[in-house]
Amino acid sequence: MRRAAIAGTGGIASAHAEALRAAGDRVELVAVADVDAGRAGTFAGEQGVARSYSSVGDMLASEELDVVHVCTPPRHHVPLALECLAANVHVLVEKPPALSLGEVDALIAAERVSEASVATVFQHRFGPAAVRLRRLAAEGVFGRSFVAKCDTLWYRGDSYFEMPWRGTWRSEGGGPTMGHGIHQFDLLLSVLGPWQEIRAVAARQARDVETEDVSMALVTFADGTVASVVNSLLSPRETSELRFDFEHATVEVEHLYGYTDAHWSVTPAPGREDVALRWRDEPSSGLVSGHRWQVAAFLDALDNGEKPPVTLEDTRTTMEFIAALYASAFTGTVVKAGQIGPDSPFYATMEGIGAPWANSR
Structure with missing residues (x-):
């Protein structure tokens, strides 16, 4: 044991x-x-x-x-x-x-x-439906990937930030991009693979914090997929949504903090009803995605003498995405994968050259 x-x-x-x-x-x-x-x-x-x-x-x-x-x-x-x-x-x-x-x-x-x-801990990777999506996509069941969107629209009022380590670069490293939306766009990246370039904006709209309270990004992936990513703490109707528009079907999930199979839907392209049938024919689970699935995968890896998921190499892809998002938002430029190296101000801190609103608090 x-x-x-x-x-x-x-x-x-x-x-x-x-x-x-x-x-x-x-x-x-x-x-x-x-x-x-x-x-x-x-x-x-x-x-x-x-x-x-x-x-x-x-x-x-x-x-x-x-x-x-x-x-x-x-x-x-x-x-x-x-x-x-x-x-x-x-x-x-x-x-x-x-x-x-x-x-x-x-x-x-x-x-x-x-x-x-x-x-x-990126537990949303390990829910049964997400595992199935990656496998079927890798098998070519859905065809080519074209368009995707990833929305983490949550709400955190002023009282949430009364805890002194929240909303600061030194303690949290960023706003909803780092601490909230990270789960959803990590799942997006795990499905679509390497990202290529990013165009982004970040803003401090309403909360008296150092970091952003909303960010948006347009992302191009290595396979040509284009995606939008939105991270917000200002959205009273809270939701977490992912949508993948493949050649043969649209695959969607809407939940809040965890999903079951029932939160997912597959809409086939005309004449490709077989794709929806393939999805429905897979074993279904009513269990909510969460830490238990990742802990089980972690233990499996240890038992097999393997590195446990999510490895630091996998993690680096997601963290590089975050650094590039902040770099694009704060410099007003397109940032490409591999561009954030030790000589970049965004390598040592996600704040980089400083948020545009840094002197207006």
Whole structure:
């Protein structure tokens, strides 16, 4: 049985604990850590965990662990992941995994000299319908990909940003592009493959924060697909939507924070009703996409001696997309894949040269 621990016992930690329980006798949650010792103890009691710690260092020194789930505020993700890698303990880190593309590269370098690996929590990749979509697309069932859209239209009022680490470049690394829409457009990228160039805008419309509260991008993919991506925290009717217009069918999903098969639809092109039938003939599941599916895939990879998904190389593609979006929005230029290197101001921080509204707060 694998031995797991959770670092950071805020809200998302409960989803990780639940996913570990769902894995049954494959893994046991044996310890938790939080800088707030009282909160760590309370969470441990609620989850039936024997031991809690006030630092990850103490936990690593005291426990024999296979994996640490990093669930802290974003600015702590990389330091804790590096600490775990140095101890040869695998890491499953919440989004965003890092605050910059440079930090991702630092993790990749540390992983190369460790016996352990880092995987990023992008749980929407692992829902049964998304797995089916990627497989059928790869088999050519849908034909060529032409057009796509990805909307994360959520609402976060002023009270949401009362927590001091929210809405800042130093603590969150960005606004809804980094912390909210990332799940949806990561799923988009996992289906469509390499992106080629991006044209974007970002704005601070209503919230008194350092970062954007809305961004929009037009993206061209290597296979020629063109897509729009919208990330918003200003949308009272909240929704998460993806649409893929293939040669033989349109595939769509609309949900909020997690989908079942029932949230997906396939509309065939005239004369291609066989495509919709193929989709419907696949086994269906009423289970909601979420952490349990990724934890199961993570454990499968460890059992098979493989790097757990989503690898740092996969993660880098998504994080490079974010860096390019900010670079395009803040410079008013088209940014191509591979353009954000160590010499770019957007490599070390997503803020880059500074947001246009930086001096107007």
